Amino acid sequence: SYELTQPPSMSVSSGQTASITCSGEKLGDKHVCWYQQKPGQSPVLVVYQDNKRPSGIPERFSGSNSGNTATLTISGTQAMDEADYYCQAWDTSSVVFGGGTKLTVL
Amino acid sequence: QVQLVESGGGLVKPGGSLRLSCAASGFTFSDYYMSWVRQAPGKGLEWVSYISGSGRTIYNADSVKGPFTISRDNAKKSLYLQMNSLRAEDTAVYYCARGIPPGLAVAATHFDYWGQGTLVTVSS
Numbered sequence: 001s002y003e004l005t006q007p008p009s010m011s012v013s014s015g016q017t018a019s020i021t022c023s024g025e026k027l028g029d030k031h032v033c034w035y036q037q038k039p040g041q042s043p044v045l046v047v048y049q050d051n052k053r054p055s056g057i058p059e060r061f062s063g064s065n066s067g068n069t070a071t072l073t074i075s076g077t078q079a080m081d082e083a084d085y086y087c088q089a090w091d092t093s094s095v096v097f098g099g100g101t102k103l104t105v106l
Numbered sequence: 107q108v109q110l111v112e113s114g115g116g117l118v119k120p121g122g123s124l125r126l127s128c129a130a131s132g133f134t135f136s137d138y139y140m141s142w143v144r145q146a147p148g149k150g151l152e153w154v155s156y157i158s159g160s161g162r163t164i165y166n167a168d169s170v171k172g173p174f175t176i177s178r179d180n181a182k183k184s185l186y187l188q189m190n191s192l193r194a195e196d197t198a199v200y201y202c203a204r205g206i207p208p209g210l211a212v213a214a215t216h217f218d219y220w221g222q223g224t225l226v227t228v229s230s
Binding site: 001030031033035037042043044045048049054084086088090093094095096097098099100 | 141143150151152153156165167168201203212213214215216217218220221222223
């Protein structure tokens with residue numbers, strides 16, 4: 001079965017850029033989306049179809065996808081961005097989630 | 107505004123059954139694919155099942171094929187998950203989520219609205 005791999009955790013200083021990666025075989029051939037989940041809350045879609053932002057999501061969230069790696073970039077990271085982030089793609093009749101990355105904002 | 111409200115969770119013994127419901131409002135329910143996604147305590151998101159707007163197309167995760175059945179009633183704007191033969195490892199918060207809109211390929215699947223989740227605990 002298809003797998004998406006994310007680093008379990010990462011940290012970024014407030015105001016800096018965070019780049020969260022998601023890797024999978026030929027991932028660039030698929031559509032990737034990203035979710036943010038804060039403790040005790042439901043996931044929120046922050047990027048879909050590789051690089052589109054839903055209404056209401058700040059411009060500091062952006063996405064890219066090429067080769068075997070998709071990246072969620074958070075520019076000018078704020079304390080409120082501290083959360084778990086999950087990538088997701090579709091493969092052969094299945095929805096696949098990455099294992100999630102816990103982002104800590106220092 | 108779009109709202110998804112799950113219900114039906116609770117404590118059930120191993121081998122037991124439970125039926126989850128998700129009441130939708132604020133959009134044309136029959137147009138959208140809908141999904142169930144679960145999250146075990148302290149763990150990541152796990153996709154469970156996905157159903158087309160008409161209900162004619164269903165996709166299931168290998169981990170739940172057989173015991174779990176997704177269905178929908180478009181007249182009632184409701185999504186369901188019938189869970190049989192429950193095991194301890196099925197313990198999780200179960201989320202209802204809205205999938206792709208009309209005209210979008212299933213390969214572009216993403217979930218733009220999520221419910222608050224309902225907790226299912228399987229324990230003796």
